[in-house]
Amino acid sequence: MNINRCFRKYTKLFNQGKINTALNRLDYSTEKHGIILGIETSCDDTGCAIVDTNGNILGEALNSQHLIHLNNGGIIPPIAQDLHRQNIENVVNEAYRQSGVSFKDIDAIATTIKPGLPMSLHIGTKYGKHLCRLHNKPFMPIHHMEAHALTARMHDKSIEFPFMVLLISGGHCLVAVAKDVDEFLLLGESIDDAPGEAYDKMARRMKLKNLPEYSTMSGGQAIETAARKSDNPLGFKFTTPMLFYKDCNFSMAGIKNQVFRHLVREEKENNVTADGVIPKVNNLCAAFQLCVTRHLCHRLQRGMEYAEEKGYIPQENKTLVVSGGAACNNFIAEGVQMVCDTLGYKFVRPPPKLCTDNGVMIAWNGIERWKRNIGIYKDFEHIEIEKSSPLGKRLIEDVANENLSCNWVKLSRLNKPQSTWYPLKRAVEN
Template identity: 50%
Template sequence: MNSITKSLLKSIKHGQAAWLRSNSTHSRKQCLPKLVLGIETSCDDTGAAVVDDAGNILGEALHCQKEVHLKTGGIIPLVAQQLHRENIEQIVKEALSISGVSVNELAAIAATVKPGLALSLGVGLEYSLKLVNKYKKPFIPIHHMEAHALTIRLTNQVEFPFLVLLLSGGHCILAVAQGVSDFLLLGQSIDIAPGDMLDKVARRLSLSKHPECHSMAGGKAIEHLAQTGNRQQYKFRVPMQHYRNCHFSFSGLQNLVNKVIIQKEKEEGLQKGELLPCVKDIAAAAQHAVAVHIVKRTYRAMLFCIKHSILSPKNATLVVSGGVASNQYIRKALQILADVNGFAFLCPPPRLCTDNGVMIAWNGIERLRAGLGVLHCTDGIRYEANAPLGIDISKRVEEDSIKVPRLKMKI
């Protein structure tokens, strides 16, 4: 073999090795999981998490403001804003530290931009955009309610479409999730949300003074006391029974409960703010009325979706998410409804039902996969305190005027 041939073979071998190294590096890059940092500040919880495109939660952190707001009897937006400002940097750093991921390794940064408390949303958006601009990362603006709706796809194998009921302190929504960023709105609360109503009833009953509930949020205190209360002692009229739509209303129910509280205070000779002996029974009756109202509207939504072939009766699923979805009494009532109608019934685990960074990061992954709403330029991006979810077809539901059969609920 002459020197020219040897030189040529050597050159070919070097070229093959370089090609293999190059291809190996390219292959590794392709196999690397996509990572998204999610930041949540829509209300009173500061959350952050890193999630990959396989659904692994690599790191998360959460600062809850509950104790502060319990002392003031409700969320004060300026206080919530200040607490977000004080904690957001540390929470994000903690989530990243636990995950072992640097900002440079992220595929994108996602943050809640709507809906929620304006002052709270502003803190999260401002901090997120600082990171985006510093590290030159794509930004994914997140709709808070969409994130709640799609959290179930992180924890369970759920295919579109599915019926989703979102229950929280600020929202009550029935919708069909047809895809990422593709929702049909069937109904929503026309006044206050169920979580807000239960919190207000708890405040009116002064449950923060109750020895069993002093450290509990209002809705949690109602649920706790209701477990040993007799709901049969009081009958609260279920709202909107003559309206054949999927909208909700809780303010009228709250007024009915308040009237009973005032009447019992007079009978017992107690002043407002003093604990009634019958608080457990009132809590049980109020919680039951909320559950029945929610079940009836959801029942109509199920019937509407099956009638119009929006969902298949063979593999229909009801997903319930949001903070109030953690209420076990309401959850059991909805489980009964799902069983009667042949729907699969799914809820995220309780810690993912309340506001958190994980759901924001996961929604970011979903949008990244679908190529929806991934921004490489953030000029003009704003937060929105109020924002609808999907296409509103609630009038079509009302026009159908579907009568809901009577349902026996033994809980």
């Protein structure tokens, strides 16, 4: 092969993004002050924020499609795409207006490109690139789950690498070790529905939306609220899934099947009409939530013990970050807190508005990368969206091969009067 052919082949691969080289990154100083604009459209929320290197949110805006999809019985991708297209310019302009900065002061545009709904991701990615071309700015492609994992570092400056991460949302459930800004070790992931998705599906099946007090709530909010009213959360028996599996993977399918069987039996016994709600719906929500929490805590605990045994988490730096939309559930958070207390971990959960999808987390991930001079692209036309994208290096099989046996943390503190979930006392014995 002659030199000209070699050069043409190299150029073609480079333009396709198949050759990663420092030539495709701008050389920025990590010492100077930086301002990043972040755009998020991975699912059904159109978000934008402008954040600086000190973690100050200069401007932010969010358009939620929640009620529209709630009335449609779930997220419909073409509708989500149309709503992103209708709202993205207004959302970006609002965040920009709040910030009081000029586009010449913004150093880069960070945009979620993976993972997520392709039709939604396309809108944010195209608009982010449009802004880059219009204002001659570099483009920063962002991994949605990495952004969730690192947002806590904006909220709590004391968090240092490495730390444990539990991400629970409508589309994802995973436990990992965050070793650095762009280096993760994936210990476990969902093999079917994520917790938020399971909550939404079960809330629809229980017809909670037909009750006025829950009519505008997400499935997770409705189930959590109903569970608080339970007078007998042990009235429905659930089996915690995957107890004999030695990995850290998560599964909601078996829990959903148990809910479905209880519902069918209750509807038949109580002659519930098509749009009716079973009399013991509060108790069923409480039992369901308890089973989900116990399952999450078991898989998390094994991940923690594995990470410590392998030396991935030093004893002096034991921190767990919990984020994602389902992390807003206070019952789940309290159960996870108990695991952290027993194993000696610091528990960190960002404020609710930073747990759910938002532009701030994307802008902050851009800041983290800006400081390290990672993933800042001047030539960005080859960068495409990705529907699926694993988080970091996969160690799931290695976790199973370790064959760890765990002495499960008892979640008995939920019995105590000071617990925010005192109505569920007696519900959690192990």
